[in-house]
Amino acid sequence: MILGFDVTNTTALAAVAPVITSRAAIAVSQAWVGDAGRPVLTSSDSFSVPVQRGAGGHPAGNVTLPLWQVWAKLQPRGVVAVLLINLSPDGPRDIAVPLATAGLPGDVDVVATDVWTGAALPAASVANRTLTINAVAGHSSTFVLLSPK
Numbered sequence: 085m086i087l088g089f090d091v092t093n094t095t096a097l098a099a100v101a102p103v104i105t106s107r108a109a110i111a112v113s114q115a116w117v118g119d120a121g122r123p124v125l126t127s128s129d130s131f132s133v134p135v136q137r138g139a140g141g142h143p144a145g146n147v148t149l150p151l152w153q154v155w156a157k158l159q160p161r162g163v164v165a166v167l168l169i170n171l172s173p174d175g176p177r178d179i180a181v182p183l184a185t186a187g188l189p190g191d192v193d194v195v196a197t198d199v200w201t202g203a204a205l206p207a208a209s210v211a212n213r214t215l216t217i218n219a220v221a222g223h224s225s226t227f228v229l230l231s232p233k
Contacts, residue, residue: 108199109227112157112165121157121165125181126150131172152179152220156186162232164188165199168217169225176219183213183230192232199227 087104089096103109127150137144155167164187168179184190196205196215205228209216217226 115159117158117160119158121155123153124156124185125154127152152177154181158187164230166228167225168220170220170222172222175222178218179220180214180216194230195233197229199229
């Protein structure tokens with residue numbers, strides 16, 4: 085694991101500790117079913133942000149990013165981990181991904197579980213063969229396990 089901050093900064097470390105010590109997230113990361121994870125869906129809408137290079141923060145132009153992206157990774161027993169990322173600085177977005185796009189066969193009914201909390205998501209989150217997460221905050225993500233019933 086590579087952390088991009090001063091680990092002696094206890095405030096920053098406390099903020100990320102729940103993420104970097106999550107047993108469920110670590111299990112997703114370490115599971116190998118022939119798939120390291122991959123982007124499966126990307127917004128066709130985009131935005132541009134200025135970037136800087138080097139320790140001095142020298143301006144280096146702009147980079148264009150999609151508003152959101154969805155990544156998926158196969159897990160043991162037919163489970164699929166799905167990470168829905170809202171890259172946009174403009175606030176919350178609804179993100180939906182067809183289950184087949186995430187890597188689930190068309191005839192499998194699934195239960196969605198939040199990786200961070202362990203809570204089951206409402207059945208409405210997985211309706212019409214699509215996982216829909218409403219109001220993913222800007223610069224944030226939702227991490228879900230889709231498990232066959």
